[in-house]
Amino acid sequence: MLHVYERLLSIEERLRAGRFVFPILAKRFIAAHGRLRQILGERLGLGPASLNFMTNAYGKPELIDRQVHFSLSHSGDLAALAVAAFPIGLDIEIMRPVSRDLPDRYFSAIERDGLRALHGETWREAFFRCWTRKEAVIKALGMGLAFPLADFDVSFGNDEAAALTRLAGAPMAATEWQVHHIDVSSDCVGAIAAAQTGWSVTRHSG
Ligand SMILES: CC(C)(COP(=O)(O)OP(=O)(O)OC[C@H]1O[C@@H](n2cnc3c(N)ncnc32)[C@H](O)[C@@H]1OP(=O)(O)O)[C@@H](O)C(=O)NCCC(=O)NCCS
Structure with a gap:
């Protein structure tokens, strides 16, 4: 299957794949980007190899004519893709062991305080x-990461709905944004976010 995906990639994507030191990382990259092209191509009725991408000033990949928006995320040997008619963000993470001091480096004051009360x-x-x-x-x-992670708050409690609750400089953000939690597998969670309301998530796998 990998050779099928590889044939769909642009020269730049093949060069990126060739720069990985570990072959497993190159294979994951080829599979993720080949499948991304297939999914977007199906959605647009276009050949997957014919799609043209650019990146914004912060490295976000986008289709050149932005017919649809997407967000790709990898964690270990898993990858996930969100596709929408508006700008969207997706992240998945395998819940590996992490140091308890990470929130102090990355999260907002309210998130740090809330997490400090939890254990195990x-x-x-x-x-x-x-x-x-x-x-x-x-x-x-x-x-x-050019956007300061302490400049906004998200929910994280087990019994709370996924949400953006504060965004510096955007007083209405809590009502203008929608965030969805995803259980990818028993040890992998994710989230999808957009500055848009009234949407829902339809999951496909494979
Ligand atoms: C690049 C970043 C946008 C996401 O990185 P990440 O969570 O490690 O990796 P993910 O697999 O979820 O996302 C990578 C994909 O995001 C996309 N991406 C890259 N830059 C992006 C940007 N500025 N905005 C949106 N998407 C971006 C790309 O498709 C990339 O995949 P590719 O390299 O195969 O093309 C950035 O937020 C980052 O470097 N994060 C580091 C993680 C961290 O330290 N987080 C702190 C705790 S909150």
Whole structure:
């Protein structure tokens, strides 16, 4: 199957794949980008190899004529793609063991305080809900880590709906944004975010 995906890639994508030191990473890249081309091609009724991409100033890939928007995320040997009619951000993370001081480096004051009260598995699951929601928001904004992660808050409690609850400089953001939680597998969670309301998630796998 990999050779099928490889044939769909642009020269730039093949060069990127060739730069990975570890073959497994090159294979994951080829599979993810080949499948991405197939999915977007099916959606647009175009040949997957004919799609043209560009990246914004922060590295976010987009279709040149933006007929649809998408967001790609990898974690381990899993990859996920969100496709929408508006800018969207997706992040998935396998819930590996992480250091308890990570929130101090990346999260907002309210998120750090909320997480400090949690322990063990409850803390780890809340941490990954928070992480994936924050990554989904910055990927929807298209700015990656150039957007300060402490400048917005997301929900992360087990009994709370996924949400963006504060975005610096955007007082209406909590009502203008929608965030969805995704259980990818028993040890992998994700989030999809957009500065748009009234949408829902339809999942496909394969
Ligand atoms: C690049 C970044 C946007 C996402 O990185 P990530 O979560 O490690 O990786 P993901 O697999 O979820 O996303 C990578 C994909 O996002 C896309 N992407 C790259 N830059 C992007 C940007 N500025 N905005 C949106 N999407 C972007 C690309 O499709 C990329 O896949 P590709 O390299 O195969 O083309 C950025 O947020 C980052 O570097 N994060 C580091 C993780 C971290 O330290 N997080 C802190 C805790 S919240």
